[in-house]
Amino acid sequence: MAKRALRKNINIFLACAVVTTVFVGATPAFALSTSKTNDNALTTQMKNQKRNVMYYGDWSIWGGENNFYPKDIPADKLTHLNYAFMDFDSNGNLKFTDKGAAVEAPVGMDGVTWGDANSGLLCAFQELKEKNPNLKIGISLGGWSKSGDFTSVSKDPQKTKAFVDNVLSFIRYTNMDFVDLDWEYPTAVREPDLVDNQNDEGTKNSIPEDKENYIKLLKAFREGLDKQGKELDKTYELSVALPAPIAKIDAGIDVKNLFDTVDFANIMTYDMRGAWDPITGHQTGLYTNPNDPYKGKGLSVDESVNYLIKKGADPSKIVVGAAYYSRGWEKSTGKDVDKNNPGLFKDVLKVNKDADQTLTSGAKNGFPCKSGDGGRLGGVWAYRNLDKLKKEYPGLKEYWDDTAKAPYLYDSESGAFFTYDNVKSIKEKCNYVNSKNLGGMIAWMSSQDAPIDNSSVRGELTNASKEGLFGSSKLKEYEIKYDNLDLTCTIKPFKESWSDKGGYTISIKNNEKADEKGEVLESVEKTAETIKNAKIYIKTEGLDINSGDYTVGNITHKDGYAVIDLGSIYSAKLIDRGATYTMTLNTSKAPTDLSSLKEVYLTQRITEKGPEFGKQILFKGANTLTPTKPETKPEDSNKPTEPSKPTNETNQSDQTKPSKPEDQTKPETKPNSSKDTYVKNKAYNGGETTIYNGKTYKAAWWTNSIPGSDESWILIK
Incomplete structure (x- = not known):
C-alpha cells in the first residue's frame, strides 16, 4: 500500500x-464518487442499474486513431469508461503499456506541455469526469496482448497480494471508481503473435489451475476494494471481461462464483467470427441464424447470455458487447447457404498474405499491414471509416439479417464480406438488454465511433446505445467529494x-x-x-x-x-x-x-x-x-518598493513551524482513567480543559486533535 x-x-x-x-x-486531491444512499439501498441500486460502458485504448491519442482525445468522448452518454490497458509483471508490479500516453502527453489539453504534472490521459480523465459527474472511470488490467502474467500472480498468494495492493494504490492516486480484469483467457495456452503485435505476451504459461485461481484473484480484489472503499467512504466496483464462446467459458470460467464476486461482467460478444474461420459469419450477431453451421457454440449474444444464466450468472450483472469495427474475408466462394441473406456462411479462400507472408483469408485492414504492428489481415476497419472501406471495395452492398438482427457488407462479384455493428443493430441489442433485464452494454472502442455532425466528438453508436438503454433522460449523476x-x-x-x-x-x-x-x-x-x-x-x-x-x-x-x-x-x-x-x-x-x-x-x-x-x-x-x-x-525611500521575490522557503522560521502530528509520538488512543473527560473527535475551543489519560490539558486554540499530540494542547498537570 x-x-x-x-x-x-x-x-x-x-x-x-x-x-x-x-x-x-x-x-x-482528485475526485471520489459516492452515492447518497445507505449500504443496502446502494447494493440494490447497483444491482438494478443499467450501464453504458466504453473502452478507451491508450493508443487512441496517436496518429493511427487520428489523435482522439478524452475531451472528444461523448461522456455524458456513458456510465463507465475503461482505460485500456494497464500491464503488470509476474510479481504483480504495474507497468505502463504507453507511459507517454498515460502521464506525459498533453492530449489536447490547453496550456499543458509534455511531461507536466497535469499532462497525460489520467489527468484528462479527471477533468472529463468533473465535467460529467455521471461518469465512472476504471482501469482495465491485461487485455489480449498483456494477459501473460495472470497465471503467475494468481497462483501465488504473496504475488496476488502485491498485485492487488499496487492496483489499489493506483486507483487511489488517480481516484478511479472501478477495476476491470481482462484475462484472455484462463487455462488457454497461446504463443505470442509477434507478427501482429511485437509486444504480445501470449499466455504460454497458462495452467488448468487458472480456473480456480482466477476466482481467488477476484476475491482478493473484492476484499481489497471493499476495505479501501470503506476507509475512503467510497463504493468501488469490480468488473471483468469474459469470452462469449461456450468452450472458452467451460474451460476457464467458474460462472457462479465469478458472478457472486463481481459487480458486473462484460461479455465480449464481438470477435465471435473472423479470418481464422473457414466460412463467413456474424462477428457480433444478436441471435443465431438457423443456417449457421456453428449454432449452439455460443457465437451469438443470445446463445452466450442464455448459457451464462444457465450456469448461474446473475442476469442483472451481464453486460453485452458491441463492435465499433468490422471483421472481414477477402473472397468467399460457392453457393449461398441462406437464400435470404446472400454471402452468409459461404466458404472462404486464402488469397491474401499476412506481413510474414503466411496465406490468409482475411480482407485488407483499414491500416497498413506491418510486421509487429497489425501484421495480420482481418478486414478490420473502424466504424467511422466504413465509407473508406466501401471505396476500397466498391462492389460492397449493405445487407440486414433480420433473424440475427445484424448488418453485413457483401460483394457478390468478388466475394468480399464484412461483419460489424451499426445503429440499427445497437438498438436491437439495447432492446434485448432491457427485455431480459440485463446489466447493459459495452463497446470496443470509443475512438472507432463515427463523428457527430462533423464535429470532433465521436458518438454516433454511443448515442444509439445510450438512447436505447435510457431513452432521452439525463444519466444519473454522482456526488463528487x-x-x-x-x-x-x-x-x-x-x-x-x-x-x-x-x-x-x-x-x-x-x-x-x-x-x-x-x-x-x-x-x-x-x-x-x-x-x-x-x-x-x-x-x-x-x-x-x-x-x-x-x-x-x-x-x-x-x-x-x-x-x-x-x-x-x-x-x-x-x-x-x-x-x-x-x-x-x-x-x-x-x-x-x-x-x-x-x-x-x-x-x-x-x-x-x-x-x-x-x-x-x-x-x-x-x-x-x-x-x-x-x-x-522597512523604508528604503519615500516611495514604495517592489517586494522581494519569494523563495521556496516559507516566511515562518523552522523554530516556529508546528510539527506534523504524524511525526510525533502519539498518546494512547483510549483513555485509561475513569476520571478522563476527553471526548474523541470533539472540537475544543481555546481555553477549554479536559482530562486525558489522567492528565489535564488546556486547548491553546480550536482543535479536534488528541490531547498531547501537538502544540494545540497545553499540559496543565
Missing part, C-alpha cells in the same frame, strides 16, 4: 498574528513604513513527499500530490483586498471572496512536493492582526480554464486572537 494512510485530523495553529494551517489529507493534500498555510499581516497601508503575506507549502517505487506508482503519486492551477479564495471583513505584487496577478471578486488565480502565473501553475509559494496581498488599510481575515481556501484545476475541484480550507478565522504588532516593511 502507498503511504497515504487515512489521516483525517485537522489542526489549526494560531500563533499570535501568524497563522499556520496544516491539513493532512487522506488521498490525492475530495480529500485534502498535506499543505501548510502561513499568514502574516504587515504594515508599510511609508504609509498607513499594509496587507498580508501568505505562504502555501506543499508538504507531500515522494514515497512510491516503480515507474507507474511514482508517476501517479507525483501527479496526485502536485498542486495544479490553484485558485485561492480569501474572505475578509472590514478590510478589502484590492491588489498584490507580481506573485498575485489580477485579483477578481466572487461571492464576497477575493480570488487569486495562480494558474495565470507561470511560476505558480504547478506547485510541486516540498515547494512553497508566497504571495503579498495589499489591503485598504494595514491590518493590526488577523481578526479581519475570515476564511482562506484553495481549489485546483487540471487545466487553467477547466472546472475547479477539491475545495480545501486553509484557514478559518477564530473568535479571539491575541493582538500583536504587525510586521513593518
